[in-house]
Amino acid sequence: MNAEPPLVEVKGISKRFPGVRALDDVSLSVGHAEVLALIGENGAGKSTLLKILAGVQPPDDGEMLVAGRPVRFRGVEDALQAGIALIHQELNLADNLDVAGNIFLGREPRRFGLLDLATMGREAAEWLGLVGLDLDPATPLSQLPIGRQQLVEIAKALSTRARLLIMDEPTSSLSARETETLFRVVKELRSRGVSVIWISHRLGEVKELADRVLVLRDGKNAGEISTRAEIEHDRMIRMMVGRDIDRLARRPSHRPGDVVLSARDLRTPAHPGHPISLEVRAGEIIGIAGLVGAGRTELLTTLFGITPAVGGSMAVAGRAVTPRTPIEAISAGLALVPEDRKQQGLVLEMAVRENMSLVALWPESRAGFVDFARERRLAAEMIPALAIKTPGDRQAVQFLSGGNQQKVVLAKWLAMKPKVLLLDEPTRGIDVGAKAEIYDLVHRLAGEGLAVVFVSSEMEEILSLADRALVMHEGRLAGGLSRGDLTEENVMRLAAGGSAERMSA
Numbered sequence: 001m002n003a004e005p006p007l008v009e010v011k012g013i014s015k016r017f018p019g020v021r022a023l024d025d026v027s028l029s030v031g032h033a034e035v036l037a038l039i040g041e042n043g044a045g046k047s048t049l050l051k052i053l054a055g056v057q058p059p060d061d062g063e064m065l066v067a068g069r070p071v072r073f074r075g076v077e078d079a080l081q082a083g084i085a086l087i088h089q090e091l092n093l094a095d096n097l098d099v100a101g102n103i104f105l106g107r108e109p110r111r112f113g114l115l116d117l118a119t120m121g122r123e124a125a126e127w128l129g130l131v132g133l134d135l136d137p138a139t140p141l142s143q144l145p146i147g148r149q150q151l152v153e154i155a156k157a158l159s160t161r162a163r164l165l166i167m168d169e170p171t172s173s174l175s176a177r178e179t180e181t182l183f184r185v186v187k188e189l190r191s192r193g194v195s196v197i198w199i200s201h202r203l204g205e206v207k208e209l210a211d212r213v214l215v216l217r218d219g220k221n222a223g224e225i226s227t228r229a230e231i232e233h234d235r236m237i238r239m240m241v242g243r244d245i246d247r248l249a250r251r252p253s254h255r256p257g258d259v260v261l262s263a264r265d266l267r268t269p270a271h272p273g274h275p276i277s278l279e280v281r282a283g284e285i286i287g288i289a290g291l292v293g294a295g296r297t298e299l300l301t302t303l304f305g306i307t308p309a310v311g312g313s314m315a316v317a318g319r320a321v322t323p324r325t326p327i328e329a330i331s332a333g334l335a336l337v338p339e340d341r342k343q344q345g346l347v348l349e350m351a352v353r354e355n356m357s358l359v360a361l362w363p364e365s366r367a368g369f370v371d372f373a374r375e376r377r378l379a380a381e382m383i384p385a386l387a388i389k390t391p392g393d394r395q396a397v398q399f400l401s402g403g404n405q406q407k408v409v410l411a412k413w414l415a416m417k418p419k420v421l422l423l424d425e426p427t428r429g430i431d432v433g434a435k436a437e438i439y440d441l442v443h444r445l446a447g448e449g450l451a452v453v454f455v456s457s458e459m460e461e462i463l464s465l466a467d468r469a470l471v472m473h474e475g476r477l478a479g480g481l482s483r484g485d486l487t488e489e490n491v492m493r494l495a496a497g498g499s500a501e502r503m504s505a
């Protein structure tokens, strides 16, 4: 018999917020050298549970044991002392510091009372090496793209030499290659005896990494899968959602109308040597596929005037306009839901309904007076349409779960009733059930004549949502695939710089 107690155990944890019962009598245990996946729908309570484990916030009720001993964390420091480190869902780094400064924030090595910058740089480089980042530790953090910032955050957690690392959706802003590196790191850690709790909405990852899966539903335990062999996609979905979801259902395409967006020889500042031409018709849903760095986001930001074109021209709904600013783009009828929603999409202190009406109603407000009746109607329409979990439309967005915050961003741009909707990784961080709802909504809007262009790194999303795909490779359009040719293989081939195999004549 194995008498060794689990590394960490929590029993009967409850947590309430005003209007929300986030956790209700939840229990969890993590063994030694084990990867435990925690899954559940948006708002199920995953982040809340892990914040309690990491000392970020106290539970209202319940007990916690580390190696069999009861503990009560007064803060993050206590949890770190006990060997538990959390990598937040929202990045938690100091923008004004360099990379090494972030890794050692609050624990800077000192010599003779002074910061020991040499040691700091050397050790930082080692931790960065572990997560596959070949980077000068003196690089200001603000210069790094978000995926690399995430890896810095992981290096920082590793540097605390925790015995339990908690990762809250660590891969949601990583490229495929960065994700692979992180998988390697996690497996390596496990073989060295470290345990990991992994939250992800990507069930493929869970299957690849987890030894065990714990499911939360509406703040309660909803079951567990306790052996690797039983970790299976549809089973996880059933446990999370309580029903089956038809995940690859292709929705019918709509008969495309007139061209509403066209670009001719458009040159993005990122890849000025590769002019891009494209046409999108009303009712069409176009997926832009390609590897990270292929220029997909840059294409969207140029279409939207954030990184204005350095050559070429555009027309929206028959009117020539090549936006130099997002405001010009918006008034031409374009909307963009950006990749990095935290920084570009929301005013966290403001209410759900205010955020939703931010682009649709505020610009026409008079002397700061918004039409509040319209604002309420808008929220009353959008909250159920996107299945947003919130106690009400006046809740500040900062108190919503990560996935629900993203739905508010979507709502905000949909409310504008644009002619063309540009989406960058539209369902990142959104659970499987809500994903299906968002796809349905996008389809319904396309049926009403909206043109949609979306960038996605998820093959399934390209295959199931797009009527047509454009595949980018190193800054150029490598090819287009219509419905008949739209297969995983063809997308991969074009993305890798090859050519597609024609299946339909």
Ligand SMILES: Nc1ncnc2c1ncn2[C@@H]1O[C@H](COP(=O)(O)OP(=O)(O)OP(=O)(O)O)[C@@H](O)[C@H]1O
Residues within 6 Å of the ligand: 017, 018, 020, 021, 022, 040, 041, 042, 043, 044, 045, 046, 047, 048, 049, 089, 389, 390, 399, 400, 401, 402, 403, 404, 429
């Ligand atoms: N500080 C807070 N104040 C009020 N409500 C909160 C607070 N933190 C979390 N909640 C609520 O508690 C519930 C659980 O949220 P939590 O962030 O744990 O969900 P999650 O499972 O991590 O979801 P996601 O997959 O979207 O990240 C949600 O309804 C959320 O709105």
Ligand SMILES: [Mg+2]
Residues within 6 Å of the ligand: 046, 047, 048, 089, 168, 401, 402, 403
């Ligand atoms: Mg969360």
